[in-house]
Structure formats: C-alpha cells, structure tokens
Amino acid sequence: MKNRNLQIRDDGGLRHLLSISGLTNELLTRILDTAESFAGVTEQTVKKVPLLRGKTIVNLFFEASTRTRTTFELAAKRLSADVLNINITQSSTIKGESLLDTLRNLEAMHVDMFVIRHADSGAAHFIASNVEPHISVINAGDGRHSHPTQAMLDMFTIRRIKGPDFGRLRVAIVGDIMHSRVARSQIHALNLLNTGDVRIVAPKTLIPAHCEALGVHVFHDLQEGIRDADVIIMLRLQRERMLGALLPSEHEYYELFGVTEEKLAVAKPDVTIMHPGPINRGVEMDSEVADGSRSVILEQVTHGIAVRMAVMSMAIRHREETPE
C-alpha cells in the first residue's frame, strides 16, 4: 500500500519503481508494451533515441555489480541521457556525511533519476520516501527484497514467446527461493499477470516460511515441480549468501535440483528455459540445457536493455508531459 502510493502517480503514471508489489496489471502491461517499442530500436543499426537528451541519471551503487550497472548505463545512454556512476563506498559517506545529505546534494545538482543498488532490503524504498518531487528512484536490487526490472524482463521474455495470456501458463521457479530478491519479484509479477500456475521448487532449507501465502505451489521434488511446465526459471545459487550449511554440497544440489535434458522430459516439449545469470554451469543446470534451443537466457539480457529503457523513460517523461 505504501509502495503503491510511492510508485504510482495520481493519474496512474509511473513515479518510482521500487518493487513489483504495488504495481497494477495495467501499469505493468504498459511498461511491457513500451519495452516492446524499444526492443525494436535496439535491433536497428542506429540504436539511440533522443528521448532523455539533457537528463542526468545517477547510478548510485552501494554494492558493486558491474553487470547490473552496465545494463542501466547502456539503457540510459541509448535514451541519450548523461550518466554519472557513483560508487558510494568510495564517496563522501566515508567522510561521515549521512546518506540523506548525499542525496540532498545530488538533488541540488538537478539530476533526474537515482538508480539504487544496496545490500539492505528497503533501501530504495527509504530513498524514494525522501527524494524531492523532481527525482525518480529505480530499484536495481535491494538486499533480499526486490529486483523489479529483472522480473519485468523475465515477464517480457515470456510474453514474447508464449503470448499475452499468462492464465494458461504453468511456470516453475527452481532454486534458492529463500535468498533471492529475484524470486520474490518474479512471483509478484506472475501473480499480477494472472499466471495460471506458479510453482516454486527447492529443498526445504531454501524455501522461506509462509510461502504459500504468496499464492504459489511448493515442491521439493524437481520432477514433480517441473511436470508439464511451460516455463522453467532457474535461480542462481547464491553461494556467497548462504551462511552456514543449508546445502550438503553443490554436487548433491546438482544431483537433486540441477536441470538436465533428461530431467526436462517431464516438462512440456516447448518448455522455455530461463535464468537471470550469471549461470553456475553444472550446478543449476548443465551446459546442454543452458545453450540448448529452448534456452532464452541471452534473450533475457537483450530484453533487459529494452525494459530498463521503458522504465527510465516512462518515469522521467511522464513528469514533463503531465503538469502536476
């Protein structure tokens, strides 16, 4: 509810993007439609559009992530915006300046958008609650909470392949649900698009409590979980996040939950294979699956640019076209 107010303007336009939860089906669909127009742009020879010329987008990364930073930087540049990369760990915070004073300073330089990456859940929400009206905030991943642009590009990818009717789809999310901000965002997005059957498949130690409240079916057996699936989304095994011994070994994980062509026999013949990257080959799946004809893992990366262009341009341009 709080998110909804923060994320959506009174007239329904996009204000901030903090999490999928709080968006409407209508707004999410509008973002995917806009991304569709940019997906065409990036396939052409000249890939740049002047939509955000003269705008300044600040990548404010409190947690290093070359991969995510690169996709946002590229999306911003293809919209002709200027990009400032600020790694806040090297910045004035080490001189004792508080986060809010840092934000106030950047706002005073008349920047237009903060793209936030932070190790703490709720960081983007906190910042959005405190910025001035002329700034939009995009969450590029906060703790275990949310990674909404990743979920959106996944939805975009599914829609391109399977069509707009999510009601007839069975989607299985496989892997470390508990530590994954991506999984949370995906579940919310699939629900928002009225997906017929959303399943999560993982060992008991990697599934958070009260998971059924999210409206998903929980499986602890891979073969049961992916039976007749139209889409399988694997999650990255976040080894560095697992404190202690939630898993016996990577090898055993692969034996039980790693996806192989053989195990895929129980899924639909045209099942779509997805993964947010980077893949641990031989852990979440073998290379035959990752590089096979049903894998769309690299298309996801391509669509990530289009989806981020859509979110950035909608949040910034709306403000100007609609007097507040």
Next chain:
Amino acid sequence: MKNRNLQIRDDGGLRHLLSISGLTNELLTRILDTAESFAGVTEQTVKKVPLLRGKTIVNLFFEASTRTRTTFELAAKRLSADVLNINITQSSTIKGESLLDTLRNLEAMHVDMFVIRHADSGAAHFIASNVEPHISVINAGDGRHSHPTQAMLDMFTIRRIKGPDFGRLRVAIVGDIMHSRVARSQIHALNLLNTGDVRIVAPKTLIPAHCEALGVHVFHDLQEGIRDADVIIMLRLQRERMLGALLPSEHEYYELFGVTEEKLAVAKPDVTIMHPGPINRGVEMDSEVADGSRSVILEQVTHGIAVRMAVMSMAIRHREETPE
C-alpha cells in the same frame, strides 16, 4: 603577480583558474554574470547547451574526491563536452613516468582542459606553468592553498540573495581557518568584491599566523564574531587534517563554536547560513540551523554547477573567439 599573468590573458579574458588571488574584480564579476545565465539553464527542462561540443575535459585527480569530481563532470556534460576521468594514482605514474611526461601525453591527444585536484599546495600552478597554449587549467583544490570555484559559488550565492553591493555586508567565516583552502579563497574573493567587513571566528589554535594581513577581523568568541552578521559561512571541521591535539574534543568545539538557532539571535534577522559541505551535524552546527529557512547550503551546490560551467566555457571559448 605570477598568478595574475598565468590566469588572465592580455586582453583580460580568463586563461587558467588557479586561485582567487590574482583575479580582478572585473573578471570575477564577469564570471558571476556568466554563471547567472547558466543558473537559468539548469532550472529548465532541457539542461544541456552545446557550447563545448567536441571539446575534451580531463578530470586529473591526484586525490580522490567523488563530490568535487561529480560537480565538474556534470558541469562539463551540460556544456556537451566529453569528459575523461583519470585517477592518476592508478595511472602511468606508477610505472615511473614523470608528471610532466603524463601531461605532455594528454596534451598530444588534443584535450582542451585539465581540472586538477592535488594534495600539494601549488600543484595546479605548477601544471599551468607548464602546459601548452591550447590547454586551460582549473584548480579543483590544491593542498591548503586554494579552491577557487568553491569561493566563487559562495560569492554567487551571496550576490543572488543580498544583491551586488558587497560593501554593506558583514560576513563571518567560522571554523578551522588554518587548514582550509576554502577559507583562503573566500577571504580573497570577499576582499576582491570590496566586502564591508570580513571576519574570521575560530579558536586560537585554528587561526594561522599573520591573519590580519589578509584584511580580516579576527574573533575567538563566536557570539562576538557573528554579531550583526549578514552572512555566516561555516567551514567543515577537517578532522583528518588535524595532526595532533589542536582541539580538545568535537563536543567542546560544538559547545564553543557550533552554531545553534539560539546563538544566531545576535546576528541579523535575515542572516544567510552557508557551508561548503559535507556538514558534520552536531559539530559545526545543529540540524535546526542546517535545514532551517535561512540556510542556503543546498543552493550552494546548485550554484556550483553554474559557476563551473561559466569558468569552463569562458576559459575554452575565449581562445577560439579571440585569435592570439
């Protein structure tokens, strides 16, 4: 005298900006007037002007400062220049190449401007003495010596609020004068604009010897020093610069020199509160003052972009418009 020759062209135009000392009232006023035109630009929807399209500005930082680097980078991009960020500590100097050879190499790439930040006083002056005629040098802070664009944005901020007649103003600079390049530059700028009464207010241990020679009045008591002040500029307490025990404790400093609403009662009712940032809340002042209606600390940041745009464009464009 040496500075004057280096900084001003034969026809009075800006060549380098190394320190306020050596500028003329006329040239400083011209820079502030030019900044006024850019201040308007940054308040519009499209903030970019094509004045320096095709020009290359090199941020040559020998000392890390995300904050200062960001303001120069933003100013350069809003003038449509290309920006190269070079952190010289990671650069070829570690291979044994001398500073001058590094400069010669960058010059040979036909860049147009060096923005220099260096821990040694006089670094920018040394570089300006050695660059080729087609390069301008801007001092972005050198040791304890000078930080001229900071002083200029302070003057710009005062002029916007109090009007162009500095002769009727009483300005008090409060804090660690001894270690502050900002204070040195501010005093020179205030004198150049013929400010009526310039005061410095600090404990005896933080005031350099022979300070009166700069034409300022020295106070060791805050209440006396800010009495009837039109403007109070607080300095950041550079804790990392103070070798040894010049101060008993931060708390005691705050008791004696920290500015509160209560202590402000002796100043003019419309006193303007300034600080170059980042603030140490509860040390130089309390938050009520920092965030109060008389504080223009964030306006200073905004004006910093306009002032840097003015300096950069005047130094580069003059060369082209006036055949030498």
Next chain:
Amino acid sequence: MKNRNLQIRDDGGLRHLLSISGLTNELLTRILDTAESFAGVTEQTVKKVPLLRGKTIVNLFFEASTRTRTTFELAAKRLSADVLNINITQSSTIKGESLLDTLRNLEAMHVDMFVIRHADSGAAHFIASNVEPHISVINAGDGRHSHPTQAMLDMFTIRRIKGPDFGRLRVAIVGDIMHSRVARSQIHALNLLNTGDVRIVAPKTLIPAHCEALGVHVFHDLQEGIRDADVIIMLRLQRERMLGALLPSEHEYYELFGVTEEKLAVAKPDVTIMHPGPINRGVEMDSEVADGSRSVILEQVTHGIAVRMAVMSMAIRHREETPE
C-alpha cells in the same frame, strides 16, 4: 593464416584487428590513409565526427592500463560512439562466470566492438574466434604477442615524415625485443610496407631466438646498429617483466644502449627518434634526445588517436555498408 581469415572479410574489408601479421599491404595502407583524414579532424576546432553515433564500444580490460584505455576511449568519443569501460577483474568473473558467458552477455546487449587488453598472448584472438558476426574485436595488447595499433601509429608517423616509400628506409629498433609485443608488431608492419633495412639492436639476453627468421638484421652494438639509420625506435625497458637478472643494471644498460646526442652522430642527420612511451629518462635515452628537435614521441601520441579512429570506424562501418 588463421589470423588472416579472422581479420579480413571476404571482400578485403577489416573485420577484427588482432595482429599486424595476417594483414595485407593494401589493407594496412588503407587504414593509414583513413587515419590521415582523421588526423586533420583532430587538428580542427571541433574534433568530433558523427560516424559511430549510436554505436557502443566496450573497453574490456583484463589488465589495467590507463594510458591505452584513454586513447581508445578518446578515439571512440571523437567518433561519437558510446563507451563502456569494464575492468573485468572487478566484474562478474569473480562470481565464477566464465569469460565466454561474460562475452555472450555483452553481445546480447547489442554492443558493436570489444577493445581487449589482456596479459595472456592470444587472448584477443581467442575472443575474436568466439564472438558473433556483428561484433568486431580490437587487440589493445595481449601478453608478449601483439599490439597492432601501436605499430600502426608508428608506421603512420614514419610515413608522415619520410613519405610513403619505405623501401629506401633503414629503421633500427633498440631495446628489449624479447619481452616486447610492440617490437613484434613493428617488425611485421615494417616488413609489410617493404622497408629496405629493418634492424634490431639489443644485448644478447634481450633478443629472442630465431629472430633472423623475421627478416631483420640483429646487432648487439648500438653504434653499429644505428649507423646511417633514418629512423630509430626505442622500446621501453619493461623492468617489471624481466624475471631475474637479464640485465646487469639500468646504469650499465644506459651506458651501452641508451641513446644520447653524441651517439646519434653516426645516424643520418635527419634521423627520426621514436618511443612508444612512457619513457624512462636516463635509461633508454637522455632527455636531450627525448625532447630534441628530431624526436617525434609526442606526435606518435597524437597520431595514435587518428589511427584508432580509423581502425574502429573501418571495422564497424564496413559491416553496414556492405550487406553480408
């Protein structure tokens, strides 16, 4: 042979630039001619051309080199391309993603060119063997193998001064041939341009075995080696590369192989002095030679921008102008 196929398109256009070896005289000459047109551009007031507007060039540096990265970044920006700097040591590889998966991801973002710097010989060749058809790869230095744009800018510099007929030239390369990727590339380029007499001059410990197979004359005495030379190219003494005691001391090296004005008396009176930089003054040569009227060391830097603009624009634009 393998290189040739990778580097040249079926119709003779430039596809990748991996090494001089494998190029044709005709293609190298065409690159130098194109660089000539850009050399004019960089001497004008407005230095930017819109040839690569909307293109994305990725500087993929597996080995830090501010100097080389800067020249490629500047060349790309002067062609109006967008540049992404990725230091791969800080990137997703540390999360266990393989190099090829990193490349696939960047390709999926529809970038147009990888500029590769790597400590391993053959890295650029490996990457070029594995990229998709729409990507060009430029080798910005790989191990001890090759540094083709450096050799090209050297040829460009010689041609500007001595004219296009290399057949009448005697060129001496002096220094650490064994550890120098630059020397390898220079020898191939000089041979490709049919240089009359190519000499290498170094102590026995710094000359690789079977060197004569490259078609060069080997000298161990500086005075003999540079006698009647039209061009002397000194190499940087890569102290950090020399494992163990190949050299008695820097001082002794200077005594025997360091170039001074006095020793230059045996060369042609109009001998041209070159060095790829950064210079070790008092080791490879003294300052009188480095800064003297016959030195073109800084012109080499300037020409480096033009040559890189030529290579980048030819590799990218060819693809579009010629339907494949």
